[in-house]
Amino acid sequence: MSILVVGSVAFDSVSTPFGTAEEVLGGSGTYFSTSASFFTAVNLVAVVGEDFPAGHLEFLRQRNINLDGVSTMAGRTFRWRGEYGYDLNEAKTLDTQLNVFAQFKPQLPEHYRDAEYVFLGNIDPELQLEVLKQVVRPKLVACDTMNFWIDGKRDALLKTLKHVDILLINDAEVRQLAQEANIVKAAKAVLAMGPKTLVVKRGEYGALLFSAHGVFAAPAYPLDEVYDPTGAGDTFAGGFIGYLASVRDDSDAAMRRAIIFGSVMASFNVEAFSLERLRTLEFDEISARYRKFQLLTQFDGLEG
Amino acid sequence: MSILVVGSVAFDSVSTPFGTAEEVLGGSGTYFSTSASFFTAVNLVAVVGEDFPAGHLEFLRQRNINLDGVSTMAGRTFRWRGEYGYDLNEAKTLDTQLNVFAQFKPQLPEHYRDAEYVFLGNIDPELQLEVLKQVVRPKLVACDTMNFWIDGKRDALLKTLKHVDILLINDAEVRQLAQEANIVKAAKAVLAMGPKTLVVKRGEYGALLFSAHGVFAAPAYPLDEVYDPTGAGDTFAGGFIGYLASVRDDSDAAMRRAIIFGSVMASFNVEAFSLERLRTLEFDEISARYRKFQLLTQFDGLEG
Numbered sequence: 001m002s003i004l005v006v007g008s009v010a011f012d013s014v015s016t017p018f019g020t021a022e023e024v025l026g027g028s029g030t031y032f033s034t035s036a037s038f039f040t041a042v043n044l045v046a047v048v049g050e051d052f053p054a055g056h057l058e059f060l061r062q063r064n065i066n067l068d069g070v071s072t073m074a075g076r077t078f079r080w081r082g083e084y085g086y087d088l089n090e091a092k093t094l095d096t097q098l099n100v101f102a103q104f105k106p107q108l109p110e111h112y113r114d115a116e117y118v119f120l121g122n123i124d125p126e127l128q129l130e131v132l133k134q135v136v137r138p139k140l141v142a143c144d145t146m147n148f149w150i151d152g153k154r155d156a157l158l159k160t161l162k163h164v165d166i167l168l169i170n171d172a173e174v175r176q177l178a179q180e181a182n183i184v185k186a187a188k189a190v191l192a193m194g195p196k197t198l199v200v201k202r203g204e205y206g207a208l209l210f211s212a213h214g215v216f217a218a219p220a221y222p223l224d225e226v227y228d229p230t231g232a233g234d235t236f237a238g239g240f241i242g243y244l245a246s247v248r249d250d251s252d253a254a255m256r257r258a259i260i261f262g263s264v265m266a267s268f269n270v271e272a273f274s275l276e277r278l279r280t281l282e283f284d285e286i287s288a289r290y291r292k293f294q295l296l297t298q299f300d301g302l303e304g
Numbered sequence: 305m306s307i308l309v310v311g312s313v314a315f316d317s318v319s320t321p322f323g324t325a326e327e328v329l330g331g332s333g334t335y336f337s338t339s340a341s342f343f344t345a346v347n348l349v350a351v352v353g354e355d356f357p358a359g360h361l362e363f364l365r366q367r368n369i370n371l372d373g374v375s376t377m378a379g380r381t382f383r384w385r386g387e388y389g390y391d392l393n394e395a396k397t398l399d400t401q402l403n404v405f406a407q408f409k410p411q412l413p414e415h416y417r418d419a420e421y422v423f424l425g426n427i428d429p430e431l432q433l434e435v436l437k438q439v440v441r442p443k444l445v446a447c448d449t450m451n452f453w454i455d456g457k458r459d460a461l462l463k464t465l466k467h468v469d470i471l472l473i474n475d476a477e478v479r480q481l482a483q484e485a486n487i488v489k490a491a492k493a494v495l496a497m498g499p500k501t502l503v504v505k506r507g508e509y510g511a512l513l514f515s516a517h518g519v520f521a522a523p524a525y526p527l528d529e530v531y532d533p534t535g536a537g538d539t540f541a542g543g544f545i546g547y548l549a550s551v552r553d554d555s556d557a558a559m560r561r562a563i564i565f566g567s568v569m570a571s572f573n574v575e576a577f578s579l580e581r582l583r584t585l586e587f588d589e590i591s592a593r594y595r596k597f598q599l600l601t602q603f604d605g606l607e608g
Contacts, residue, residue: 017485086485181321181390183508184528204487205509208526217523217600222512224488256603290606296521297601299560302594 001245002041002066004138005032006106006131007121007234008078009046009056009070014273015083018227024274025056027078028121028144031231034278035238035265036119037063038286039246043112045069045131049077049100059279068109073100088229088270089203108134117245119237120164122146125157132163140250142166142241143195144233150176158193165250167195168237171202183208184215197255199240199262201233209259213252218259219296221267221289228273232266235278239265264289305549306345306370308442309336310410310435311425311538312382313350313360313374318577319387322531328578329360331382332425332448335535338582339542339569340423341367342590343550347416349373349435353381353404363583372413377404392533392574393507412438421549423541424468426450429461436467444554446470446545447499448537454480466498469554472541474505487512488519501559503544503566505537513563517556522563523600525571525593532577536570539582543569568593 007029014021029046036042043066048057050072061067081095106127116139120128128143143164149157150173157177161167167190171183177193178186183200187210190198200208202220209216240262247254264286271277311333318325333350340346347370352361354376365371385399410431420443424432432447447468453461454477461481465471471494475487481497482490487504491514494502504512506524513520544566551558568590575581 182528182530184526188528202509205506206521206523208523215526215600216603217510217526218603219510219512219521219523222488222519222521224486224492226486253604260603287606294603294605296519297603299520299522299564299598299601300557301598302591 001116001248002043003036003117003119003241003245004043004045004108004112004115004135005029005036005119005121006045006128007032007119007123008101009044009048009052010078010080012230012274013079013081014228014230016088016228017084017086019273021228021273023079025059026080026231026274028123028231028234030060031234031269031275032119032121032238033060033065034063034275035235035269036242036245037065037238038265038281038283039239039242039261042066043069043115045106045108045112047071047073047100047104049073049075052077069106069112071107073103075100082230084229088226091230106131106134116140117241118142119241120144120160121234122149125149125153125160129156129160129163132160140165140241140244142168142237144168144237145173147173147176162194164195166197166199166241168199168201168233168240170233171200174198174200199259201236203229203232207236207259207263209255211252211255216252216256216259218263218293220263221293221296223267223271226270229270230273231275232270235269236262236266239263260290260293261286263293305420305552306347307340307421307423307545307549308347308349308412308416308419308439309333309340309423309425310349310432311336311423311427312405313348313352313356314382314384316534316578317383317385318532318534320392320532321388321390323577325532325577327383329363330384330535330578332427332535332538334364335538335573335579336423336425336542337364337369338367338579339539339573340546340549341369341542342569342585342587343543343546343565346370347373347419349410349412349416351375351377351404351408353377353379356381373410373416375411377407379404386534388533392530395534410435410438420444421545422446423545424448424464425538426453429453429457429464433460433464433467436464444469444548446472446541448472448541449477451477451480462497468499470501470503470545471499472503472505472537472544474507474537478502478504503563505540507533507536511540511563511567513559515556515559520556520560520563522567522597524567525597525600527571527575530574533574534577535579536574539573540566540570543567564594564597565590567597
């Protein structure tokens with residue numbers, strides 16, 4: 001089952017203690033689509049400027065990502081510049097140039113409108129709702145957001161959240177959205193806003209899954225080489241929703257497996273700058289790392 | 305199999321966003337012993353001042369903790385004052401009064417010297433080594449330390465670590481000890497210093513176990529009420545070593561179960577100030593929460 005995703009396609013310039021990358025392929029839509037494409041077909045809605053290289057589009061197309069919803073506008077592509085210190089959990093944004101993204105009015109091609117799985121990447125919640133209105137009857141709607149929208153467009157965000165099944169945000173965002181410091185209480189408050197499922201991304205500390213079924217906790221994969229965490233959250237979401245769409249199952253057991261697939265995809269992505277690691281990744285490697293997550297987390301019961 | 309533990313017995317004054325506690329029972333030796341006592345008998349080595357209430361000693365005695373190694377010296381008991389903000393992972397120390405602890409020269413009673421399981425609580429690494437020298441032939445030596453000793457008594461600490469089987473410290477301390485930001489690389493460096501096993505405590509993010517067998521990651525139990533994290537690390541260590549001593553097994557499988565028991569004990573301890581929660585805790589509750597950790601972490605394999 002294909003996934004409809006709306007998000008940014010961008011040039012990122014990133015500096016970490018391990019190196020720098022200038023104007024490389026990035027953006028939430030790009031990371032999500034590429035990650036999800038390992039599990040299912042993807043229909044991408046985004047905008048790029050006239051400066052966007054055909055080679056990048058070709059890379060996405062070859063990954064079974066439909067680009068009929070990607071429009072090219074006069075002007076420059078969205079650009080983000082950020083840096084990380086040794087604490088790779090937190091990016092410091094140095095510069096954001098919206099460029100063509102400032103005029104982005106997502107229009108879904110006709111053949112996108114019957115999408116069953118939808119991922120609303122981290123964009124203006126009003127635009128997220130606009131996209132959702134153009135989908136006839138989505139089966140599962142997942143959504144990301146950030147402190148900028150939680151703070152600046154709270155009402156619009158709350159309106160969008162009423163139509164969202166799964167919200168994927170980081171722990172600081174959960175606390176900010178719920179206005180509650182305790183993560184368990186904050187999660188309960190968020191689940192009362194609309195989403196039936198909340199995925200709390202915690203960077204190198206893993207992820208939590210909250211729903212009516214209870215809580216599931218997954219660690220991040222301990223890596224001895226982490227070069228660039230940019231896009232890890234969207235890569236996680238791509239693996240998570242990609243897996244769910246591929247099995248057409250939203251049971252608690254499937255959600256738990258999806259969390260592990262999301263964690264697997266994110267763990268590969270941070271091993272190199274931009275999407276470099278995902279370019280060479282094979283599904284065998286994904287399966288092998290899934291099994292390593294089992295070894296990482298398993299322990300005997302009391303009778304074991 | 306009983307455990308020998310050396311550590312502090314103290315009065316703590318703690319302030320958190322949820323309340324305050326003045327001059328309540330605390331100290332690494334106290335938390336460790338009480339937690340371990342749910343699994344096995346404990347022999348405690350510590351010092352208290354003349355102001356220490358008999359009632360506190362009686363509480364420890366009733367928990368099957370042998371106090372023959374606890375000496376009473378002229379002067380006041382060790383006192384610590386600290387506060388926590390909403391980020392309960394980090395205590396801010398407001399005042400430390402060593403008092404009788406400044407003259408602490410641990411002397412083991414004769415019947416303590418054949419101990420097989422030893423826990424060296426977070427005290428001067430020179431004193432830790434002194435204690436160890438008084439034990440005839442320990443089977444398993446575990447140790448805690450902190451930034452103060454890593455920075456100020458590095459050589460003495462490295463000397464002690466050569467005789468330690470299991471080091472239990474937090475992630476910042478691992479990075480500081482190894483002088484390496486990446487936790488996987490840092491763990492490898494620490495394992496080259498002597499310990500065969502490293503337990504990395506990460507507060508609300510759980511714990512990691514590193515050894516020649518690989519890595520094990522356990523989450524912390526998500527709690528909707530956390531009142532006071534004081535003593536969580538020592539309570540964790542008490543459950544961890546207490547379980548290992550009770551089963552006389554140091555296999556990887558036993559170590560993993562021990563991590564969960566440590567996490568269970570810590571999760572109870574933070575539910576109230578001082579050792580209040582441990583005072584009323586029953587082993588049935590410990591078993592029940594161990595099972596909840598299974599529900600919290602389990603996911604199907606790829607063929608599931």
